[in-house]
Amino acid sequence: MSTYRSSSQIYAPVHAAVPPPSHPPRRIVRPGRTGRAGRMGRRAAAVLVLPYVALLLVGGLGPAGYAVVKSLQNESETGFGGLSSYRRVVTDLRFAETFGNVALTMVIWLPLMLLGVVGLALLVDASPGRFGTTMRFVYYLPGALTGVANFMLWLFLLDPGQSPVAFLWHGFGHHTLGEVAQPGNLPYILAAMLFFQGAGTWVVVLTGGLNSISEDLLEAARLDGAGAWGIAWRVKLPMIRPWLGYLALLNLAYGFQLFLEPQVLSQVTHGLIAPQWTPNQLGFSYAYQILDTPMAAAMSVILLTVTLGVGLLVVRRSGLFDDER
Numbered sequence: 001m002s003t004y005r006s007s008s009q010i011y012a013p014v015h016a017a018v019p020p021p022s023h024p025p026r027r028i029v030r031p032g033r034t035g036r037a038g039r040m041g042r043r044a045a046a047v048l049v050l051p052y053v054a055l056l057l058v059g060g061l062g063p064a065g066y067a068v069v070k071s072l073q074n075e076s077e078t079g080f081g082g083l084s085s086y087r088r089v090v091t092d093l094r095f096a097e098t099f100g101n102v103a104l105t106m107v108i109w110l111p112l113m114l115l116g117v118v119g120l121a122l123l124v125d126a127s128p129g130r131f132g133t134t135m136r137f138v139y140y141l142p143g144a145l146t147g148v149a150n151f152m153l154w155l156f157l158l159d160p161g162q163s164p165v166a167f168l169w170h171g172f173g174h175h176t177l178g179e180v181a182q183p184g185n186l187p188y189i190l191a192a193m194l195f196f197q198g199a200g201t202w203v204v205v206l207t208g209g210l211n212s213i214s215e216d217l218l219e220a221a222r223l224d225g226a227g228a229w230g231i232a233w234r235v236k237l238p239m240i241r242p243w244l245g246y247l248a249l250l251n252l253a254y255g256f257q258l259f260l261e262p263q264v265l266s267q268v269t270h271g272l273i274a275p276q277w278t279p280n281q282l283g284f285s286y287a288y289q290i291l292d293t294p295m296a297a298a299m300s301v302i303l304l305t306v307t308l309g310v311g312l313l314v315v316r317r318s319g320l321f322d323d324e325r
Helices: 007-017 031-071 084-090 093-126 129-144 148-158 166-171 183-211 215-223 228-239 241-256 260-268 279-288 293-318
Strands: none
Touching: 031 293, 084 293, 093 129, 093 183, 093 228, 093 241, 093 279, 129 183, 148 183, 148 260, 183 228, 183 241, 183 260, 215 228, 228 241, 241 293, 260 279, 279 293
């Protein structure tokens, strides 16, 4: 008897043992219920966004639109003047000088803010337990001194006759407030004021960003042989890049709006500092000294355009909103 068996006979039991492929049961989606949930979500989002939109219209877009309309009036505000107000502002010899003063201040202040805040935030993040929490609170304390309070503190520090660091001013040959607050020193003075006022708040913000980094990611870097410096440079800094962009964006916007510090410093030094040292001060003088509202409105529109342009550049370079695309 022949013992030959065909391949179909050999593999038949195997094929029979394998169940035919089956598709997973389809999930039944009820369009009515999904649509209702979607509508409820959109309504909830609208309710949350509506107060901000209202405030944006009242406090932002409304005044901006009014400034644009006002800037297109003629000098007597009785008719359409076209771009004459913008032409008079741009040809003012103080116009370029004010932007140059602000630019010089930010060239000194922003790198100091970025390096100082990042360094302090990394130290706080690397500090264990209560010490890190205490230092975070200590760094935040100067942020409570805002506006006039911060200025008064610095005015006390800058006066060699009353300052606890008078020996420092005497070493530079300065014996009066007028000698310290020379126009050439003002960018450095403002940079120190702004850093002292805002550094603590930003240390808290960046520390929150550092705390959001996964511990598994940090442990993997340690297993790969990375030390503290390597983790900070190659892991932590790239992970908080959006926070750094946010820091640069808001501080740039604040820098273009400088008004209080140079304005009051000009008054206490009896005009030693020019009362039109920043673009905001120049716009203020247009509105309340020469009573030319169209020029003041044109200055505000120019300042808004420059601020938005620089802000857009920072957002694109820093990838601030990349994760939301």
